[in-house]
Amino acid sequence: MRKYVKYSTDELMECVDVFNVSAETQQKIRSLLESEKKAPDAGNFFKYYNDKSKVVKFEETIKNKMGIEHVLAVNSGTSALIAAMVAAGIGPGDEVIIPAYTFFASASAVVVARAIPVITEVDETLTLDPAAIEKNITKKTKAILPVHMLGLPSKMDEIRAIAAKYKLKVIEDTAQAFGGKYKGKYLGTIGDIGCVSLDAYKVIGTGEGGLVMTNDEWAYTRAQSWHDAAACWRPDRYAKERKTGELFCGENYRMPELCAAVGIAQLKKLDWINDCTRSVWKQLRAEIKLPSCAKFVEANDEDGVCGYTLGILFETTEQAVKAIEAKIGLGGLAAKDTKGVRDWHVYWNWEHILEQKSATSEGCPFKCQHVGKAQKYSVDMCPKTKDIMRRLATIGISPAQDEEWASEMASKITKELNKLF
Numbered sequence: 001m002r003k004y005v006k007y008s009t010d011e012l013m014e015c016v017d018v019f020n021v022s023a024e025t026q027q028k029i030r031s032l033l034e035s036e037k038k039a040p041d042a043g044n045f046f047k048y049y050n051d052k053s054k055v056v057k058f059e060e061t062i063k064n065k066m067g068i069e070h071v072l073a074v075n076s077g078t079s080a081l082i083a084a085m086v087a088a089g090i091g092p093g094d095e096v097i098i099p100a101y102t103f104f105a106s107a108s109a110v111v112v113a114r115a116i117p118v119i120t121e122v123d124e125t126l127t128l129d130p131a132a133i134e135k136n137i138t139k140k141t142k143a144i145l146p147v148h149m150l151g152l153p154s155k156m157d158e159i160r161a162i163a164a165k166y167k168l169k170v171i172e173d174t175a176q177a178f179g180g181k182y183k184g185k186y187l188g189t190i191g192d193i194g195c196v197s198l199d200a201y202k203v204i205g206t207g208e209g210g211l212v213m214t215n216d217e218w219a220y221t222r223a224q225s226w227h228d229a230a231a232c233w234r235p236d237r238y239a240k241e242r243k244t245g246e247l248f249c250g251e252n253y254r255m256p257e258l259c260a261a262v263g264i265a266q267l268k269k270l271d272w273i274n275d276c277t278r279s280v281w282k283q284l285r286a287e288i289k290l291p292s293c294a295k296f297v298e299a300n301d302e303d304g305v306c307g308y309t310l311g312i313l314f315e316t317t318e319q320a321v322k323a324i325e326a327k328i329g330l331g332g333l334a335a336k337d338t339k340g341v342r343d344w345h346v347y348w349n350w351e352h353i354l355e356q357k358s359a360t361s362e363g364c365p366f367k368c369q370h371v372g373k374a375q376k377y378s379v380d381m382c383p384k385t386k387d388i389m390r391r392l393a394t395i396g397i398s399p400a401q402d403e404e405w406a407s408e409m410a411s412k413i414t415k416e417l418n419k420l421f
């Protein structure tokens, strides 16, 4: 027999290297790993057939924290959205209402599920406009996908009422708002299914990762089947009766154990992060004295925002650009006619959707035989959203920024804006 270990100390040290620690610390960790007899052959890096699965622990912890019955950890926010579409039975010929202001993954998830995204206006809260939703509902509509952009809760009461009236599913894109709330309930737990992204730029991150959250056992079962092609045969499933609609070919969106381990640790500071940024967000709103041509973006629930971005709406694009270009701490790509670096979050830059591009020449799903009236997309289809986004400037807030930082920032921005306007 040859000597073989699955994960040697050298290989595990590659994982430690991800954290950019000094050579001295690396040496200490190496010694510790080597001193543990089992360490070189440590761990089963797989969710199933594993009593100590980090993915299972991560899912259980989130279930308890969010007060939701089912949580499925996946490998990205995009995967979570696609799995949610499949879970909700959305497919060829169906239409899904999405906001005109969102990262285009919300739109592409619908397309990957072979359904049609219906791009819909947002209002000045930067989230779906309920009046515009109703105008876009057709016989083909299956779901509404509110996106809690920049950690700002969507109008969930109104959206749920519309969904109930037309018997539609609500799938919340909570990629940018994990831990945020609407009227005391965690975002992503209010609709039928909630999707979270845990990529490197989100409230907490696992490097790459995502979550599907639901109280609907059937939706969970179908999401599970889709996220793991072999789900029907896993230990927790095979002994049970398989129902019609549970067995179908899926993908592999399973969250890796290493990502879940990071997630368990990150989760402990989720509320702390949101509390810090929310309190600075509120302080800046209270202390910045805006000129008469500007106002703050109103939130649908001030106490539930994640608070890492404060929006300011100017009366005109020119004013927003002037404020951004003065370099006083305000950002905002959509306001500017940028070449190269475009704001991927505004619909008029989603070339592949607007031009109905597909991976194959048949043009599915846009030209699918099941599609009703063909969608007409154009850069000007949502004039209200375009106008709002072109007047928006933002202040980014990190959990490291405290009360003192907020006071200094507020007086600087007040002074500079009042000089400019």
Ligand SMILES: Cc1ncc(COP(=O)(O)O)c(C=O)c1O
Pocket: 076, 077, 078, 079, 102, 103, 105, 106, 147, 173, 175, 176, 197, 198, 199, 209, 210
């Ligand atoms: C609103 C929104 N939805 C979906 C996603 C996709 O998440 P992921 O990058 O984890 O696939 C993102 C990521 O930026 C997002 O901002």
